[in-house]
Amino acid sequence: MFKKIRPIVMLLSMLVMSSYLLWDNRYIFNSEPILDNKNYTNVLNSIIQDKDTTRCKKFNKKDLEKKFIKIMNSKIFPYWYGTKWGFNGITETPNTGEIACGYFVTTTLRDIGVPLNRVKLAQCASEEMIRTLVSKENIHKYSNIDIGEFISKIKKHGNGIYIIGLDSHTGYILLSNSGDYFIHSSGNFPWQVVKENLSNSSTLKKSKYKVIGKISSDESFLKKWINNK
Numbered sequence: 269m270f271k272k273i274r275p276i277v278m279l280l281s282m283l284v285m286s287s288y289l290l291w292d293n294r295y296i297f298n299s300e301p302i303l304d305n306k307n308y309t310n311v312l313n314s315i316i317q318d319k320d321t322t323r324c325k326k327f328n329k330k331d332l333e334k335k336f337i338k339i340m341n342s343k344i345f346p347y348w349y350g351t352k353w354g355f356n357g358i359t360e361t362p363n364t365g366e367i368a369c370g371y372f373v374t375t376t377l378r379d380i381g382v383p384l385n386r387v388k389l390a391q392c393a394s395e396e397m398i399r400t401l402v403s404k405e406n407i408h409k410y411s412n413i414d415i416g417e418f419i420s421k422i423k424k425h426g427n428g429i430y431i432i433g434l435d436s437h438t439g440y441i442l443l444s445n446s447g448d449y450f451i452h453s454s455g456n457f458p459w460q461v462v463k464e465n466l467s468n469s470s471t472l473k474k475s476k477y478k479v480i481g482k483i484s485s486d487e488s489f490l491k492k493w494i495n496n497k
Contacts, residue, residue, distance in 0.1 A: 315339055315379075323494055348367075352366045353455055371386070375390075381496060395479045401431065403486050406482045408480050409478070422443070423448070426443070429482075435476060441480065449466055450464050
């Protein structure tokens with residue numbers, strides 16, 4: 269009798285496990301490791317201390333740009349990968365609760381010490397958010413072009429971190445020598461904060477309108493960030 273039931277029990281166990289993994293899909297659909305959010309507060313404190321040290325020294329735009337990119341790419345984004353998306357998500361803690369696309373942008377900037385209104389900026393149109401943070405000369409708009417042409421055009425502006433606004437979405441673009449990525453809280457499958465190859469993003473492909481602001485090269489933004497203004 270047990271021999272007949274055993275295959276059924278095994279099948280049910282596999283179905284339960286598969287259902288759980290699909291529900292908590294952070295580990296399946298993210299190529300980046302999921303970090304323990306218990307260390308996040310310490311990381312943020314170290315960033316603030318580093319900012320204070322930098323502010324006491326002479327600094328130039330290139331140094332600030334490198335520092336900003338390194339902090340976002342190695343100390344902020346990795347903690348947020350896998351955090352669940354929610355249309356009304358407002359969590360302030362990585363991998364706890366849910367976060368909407370706009371809140372992902374404003375929260376991560378707030379966390380590195382950018383003085384901003386996290387809620388107000390997250391709720392406004394993405395283009396308005398970009399105009400608030402980035403100077404006009406670093407903002408570029410594109411309409412009705414395919415993903416290949418879009419990538420070709422933005423790469424002319426060089427490596428760095430961009431905020432991008434789409435028809436009804438927002439996030440970051442990272443251009444680097446090691447790859448080009450779209451980092452965002454995705455309202456599409458797998459419904460979480462992801463780092464995906466720029467050319468493979470279905471969200472980017474579907475959006476007819478795209479506006480980008482190269483925040484990492486914006487001298488006005490960088491000075492406000494480092495000086496807490």
